[in-house]
Amino acid sequence: MTSVIADSVNEKLFDTFGDTVLLFDGDTPEIIEDYLEELKSIVNI
Amino acid sequence: MKIPKRIASAVINSLKGGVVPRIGLPYITVGRETEIDALLHDVDIIQDGGASFRFIVGRYGSGKSFLLQTIRSHVMDRNFVVADADLSPERRLQGSKGQGLATYKELIRNMSTKTRPDGGALTLILDRWISSVQTETASESGLSPDTPEFEKAVEKKIYDVIGALNELVHGFDFAKLLTLYYRSYINNDEEMKAKAVKWFRGEYSTKTEAKQELGINILISDDDWYEYIKLFAVFLKKAGYNGLIILIDELVNIYKVPNSITRQYNYEKILTMYNDTLQGKAKYLGIIMGGTPQCIEDTRRGVYSYEALRSRLAEGRFGREGVRDMLAPVIRLTPLTYEEMLVLTEKLADIHAQLFGYEQVITQEDMIKFIQLEFGRIGSDSHITPREVIRDFIELLDIVYQNPQINISEFIASDEMSHASSVDESDVDEEFAEFEL
Numbered sequence: 001m002t003s004v005i006a007d008s009v010n011e012k013l014f015d016t017f018g019d020t021v022l023l024f025d026g027d028t029p030e031i032i033e034d035y036l037e038e039l040k041s042i043v044n045i
Numbered sequence: 046m047k048i049p050k051r052i053a054s055a056v057i058n059s060l061k062g063g064v065v066p067r068i069g070l071p072y073i074t075v076g077r078e079t080e081i082d083a084l085l086h087d088v089d090i091i092q093d094g095g096a097s098f099r100f101i102v103g104r105y106g107s108g109k110s111f112l113l114q115t116i117r118s119h120v121m122d123r124n125f126v127v128a129d130a131d132l133s134p135e136r137r138l139q140g141s142k143g144q145g146l147a148t149y150k151e152l153i154r155n156m157s158t159k160t161r162p163d164g165g166a167l168t169l170i171l172d173r174w175i176s177s178v179q180t181e182t183a184s185e186s187g188l189s190p191d192t193p194e195f196e197k198a199v200e201k202k203i204y205d206v207i208g209a210l211n212e213l214v215h216g217f218d219f220a221k222l223l224t225l226y227y228r229s230y231i232n233n234d235e236e237m238k239a240k241a242v243k244w245f246r247g248e249y250s251t252k253t254e255a256k257q258e259l260g261i262n263i264l265i266s267d268d269d270w271y272e273y274i275k276l277f278a279v280f281l282k283k284a285g286y287n288g289l290i291i292l293i294d295e296l297v298n299i300y301k302v303p304n305s306i307t308r309q310y311n312y313e314k315i316l317t318m319y320n321d322t323l324q325g326k327a328k329y330l331g332i333i334m335g336g337t338p339q340c341i342e343d344t345r346r347g348v349y350s351y352e353a354l355r356s357r358l359a360e361g362r363f364g365r366e367g368v369r370d371m372l373a374p375v376i377r378l379t380p381l382t383y384e385e386m387l388v389l390t391e392k393l394a395d396i397h398a399q400l401f402g403y404e405q406v407i408t409q410e411d412m413i414k415f416i417q418l419e420f421g422r423i424g425s426d427s428h429i430t431p432r433e434v435i436r437d438f439i440e441l442l443d444i445v446y447q448n449p450q451i452n453i454s455e456f457i458a459s460d461e462m463s464h465a466s467s468v469d470e471s472d473v474d475e476e477f478a479e480f481e482l
Contacts (some may be wrong), residue, residue: 020160034051
């Protein structure tokens with residue numbers, strides 16, 4: 001289930017960002033733009 | 046203090062509009078330590094299988110809703126599920142035309158968790174529960190997820206949870222629907238899943254409709270919605286959360302109900318909830334309600350018009366001005382101090398500067414001057430509320446940002462700065478709020 005995976009990602013990143021990082025309203029999860037750069041630096045993209 | 050832009054924007058926009066933001070509260074909370082501690086003490090009890098009921102009482106704009114939302118974010122952080130609803134003429138605790146059920150629907154719609162703070166978390170909660178049972182079974186049994194044995198082991202665990210609910214009032218129906226949801230999850234039957242969720246949300250209006258779509262002859266109604274809230278609380282604990290916290294604001298809407306019998310029915314519902322939480326009939330459940338002093342204490346139309354509640358909730362012989370009992374069911378909000386208001390303006394100035402990307406120009410002296418001016422207004426000691434001060438302050442920040450040539454201290458001192466004027470009829474002095482001939 002994509003929603004469960006997105007939720008688990010949000011859970012793991014919650015302490016770092018103090019907010020949810022992935023929005024999941026429809027069928028596909030979306031990264032919240034505010035956190036994109038910081039997220040990239042975390043995963044070294 | 047760094048604040049994400051989307052949170053800063055939500056905070057500033059909500060506050061300027063005179064409403065409490067639903068996110069970002071930890072960035073702006075000041076004072077209220079005693080109240081928060083008292084409510085979080087309840088949370089510890091709930092986590093251990095207890096239940097609690099509290100009223101938060103304060104004037105319009107004094108910070109009731111703010112405190113409720115602050116508690117909401119605190120308890121979400123502590124792995125609780127929170128459901129909140131504002132009462133309105135269409136949403137009561139009990140009604141003959143679905144007003145009670147409307148409150149239930151709103152509560153379920155707003156069900157939130159730490160990772161889904163904006164509401165709508167029900168489906169996620171159910172999916173997460175099944176998925177966690179699957180993971181747990183895989184690690185405990187070592188079985189491969191493709192085998193029939195694995196499926197049986199998962200089913201056993203699911204039925205253990207469901208079986209525990211059977212003993213509660215309406216537990217059998219609730220368990221039946223959970224089973225239905227589980228089966229459709231396993232079979233990837235999205236349509237049936239949606240129908241089961243529709244049932245949990247209380248959206249079936251007739252038994253015939255429920256029977257046709259789900260094959261069951263039961264539905265959540267005006268009379269029994271609260272029993273399902275209790276069931277949810279127990280289920281959520283079994284699904285890996287610490288419990289359920291219900292926040293109900295704008296209790297004044299019960300006070301405003303013109304029909305005295307209807308009002309009594311609503312207060313009766315509050316009494317049931319109060320008794321349940323204190324007598325151990327509800328578990329893993331916390332209920333907090335917010336209202337104005339008048340809607341609680343008025344002995345003609347308020348909560349205290351219902352004698353059974355008045356005698357339970359009214360302050361005892363030892364309660365007096367200046368001595369607060371934070372273990373009592375009613376928490377009265379005291380006004381924020383000047384210092385706390387100053388800290389709040391400092392935080393807002395910082396957030397505003399970050400949101401619009403400028404170097405903060407307003408100084409602490411300016412803010413002190415601003416607070417002095419606000420509290421120096423005629424009648425401010427009894428009438429000014431944080432809501433109005435905050436609105437004025439954000440207006441000031443907006444004007445200064447858009448007109449950089451303005452000298453802030455001169456501007457604050459001048460008459461040009463207009464105060465936020467309330468247009469809400471609810472802000473009318475109690476004495477003139479209504480009269481009868």
